[in-house]
Amino acid sequence: MRVLFIGDVYGAPGVSAVKSFLRSARASFDFVIANGENCAGGFGITRAHFRALRDAGVDVVTLGNHTFDQPEAAQLLEETPRLVRPLTYPRGTPGVGFVTLPARDGSRITVGQVMGRLFMEAMDDPFEAADAIVEAAGPDEPVIVEVHAEATSEKKVLGYHLEGRASAVIGTHTHVQTADEALYQGTAWITDVGMTGVEHSSIGMRFEEVHHRMRTKQPRRFKPAVGTATLCAVALTLEGRRARSIERLRWRADDLADDAVQDSHALHGERT
Numbered sequence: 001m002r003v004l005f006i007g008d009v010y011g012a013p014g015v016s017a018v019k020s021f022l023r024s025a026r027a028s029f030d031f032v033i034a035n036g037e038n039c040a041g042g043f044g045i046t047r048a049h050f051r052a053l054r055d056a057g058v059d060v061v062t063l064g065n066h067t068f069d070q071p072e073a074a075q076l077l078e079e080t081p082r083l084v085r086p087l088t089y090p091r092g093t094p095g096v097g098f099v100t101l102p103a104r105d106g107s108r109i110t111v112g113q114v115m116g117r118l119f120m121e122a123m124d125d126p127f128e129a130a131d132a133i134v135e136a137a138g139p140d141e142p143v144i145v146e147v148h149a150e151a152t153s154e155k156k157v158l159g160y161h162l163e164g165r166a167s168a169v170i171g172t173h174t175h176v177q178t179a180d181e182a183l184y185q186g187t188a189w190i191t192d193v194g195m196t197g198v199e200h201s202s203i204g205m206r207f208e209e210v211h212h213r214m215r216t217k218q219p220r221r222f223k224p225a226v227g228t229a230t231l232c233a234v235a236l237t238l239e240g241r242r243a244r245s246i247e248r249l250r251w252r253a254d255d256l257a258d259d260a261v262q263d264s265h266a267l268h269g270e271r272t
């Protein structure tokens with residue numbers, strides 16, 4: 001089974017890059033996952049963004065610490081199991097923390113997400129949650145655990161925790177792709193898959209306002225960067241539960257810049 005995991009899709013340029021990339025690449029994959037918690041200008045996801053990603057060919061959209069930034073998120077989570085929020089939220093939180101779905105090749109795949117606790121909002125135990133995700137998958141079926149976390153060490157230790165048990169442990173949230181992809185006992189690892197957004201930015205936001213705030217310690221409203229996005233992803237080859245390969249992808253949507261700008265206007269008009 002060939003699985004594509006697309007890193008944090010940031011703002012309208014990120015959504016456009018996903019659409020552009022999958023237009024030609026979707027047929028090469030049996031299942032596509034994308035982290036979409038920054039679609040709405042960095043702050044969560046709207047129904048329109050979710051729809052756009054689904055229409056582009058994404059099977060499951062994952063979230064993270066920005067899950068509830070948009071008012072419609074709770075309802076959207078109740079409407080579809082294809083939108084997955086961290087399992088580490090308190091019991092009773094709307095939506096699901098993992099989902100099992102059929103892939104294009106006919107086999108089933110489980111996708112779940114946990115959130116880290118270092119330098120992040122207090123959450124339930126990600127180790128226990130990761131165990132629950134792995135246990136939810138059928139015997140010898142693929143299971144992907146996304147670790148949405150700030151600290152590299154916590155991501156690495158969660159990878160170790162799941163070694164030989166998960167098909168892949170994919171880090172997200174820090175938005176800068178790491179070059180440490182590896183296979184250990186049939187588990188594919190990467191500390192951070194990277195961002196799908198405008199690379200010349202402060203992890204998705206325009207430099208100007210962030211620079212001002214950092215230099216002067218005075219508030220200025222952040223604005224999402226505009227321009228051409230770079231898509232960051234990993235492509236996985238899985239056989240049953242075991243991963244056979246992990247390949248890092250970085251793709252810049254240069255030749256489709258006009259498309260990206262147009263979509264940017266359409267999506268930003270809605271909510272920023």
Ligand SMILES: [Fe+2]
Nearest residue numbers: 064065066173
């Ligand atoms: Fe995040």
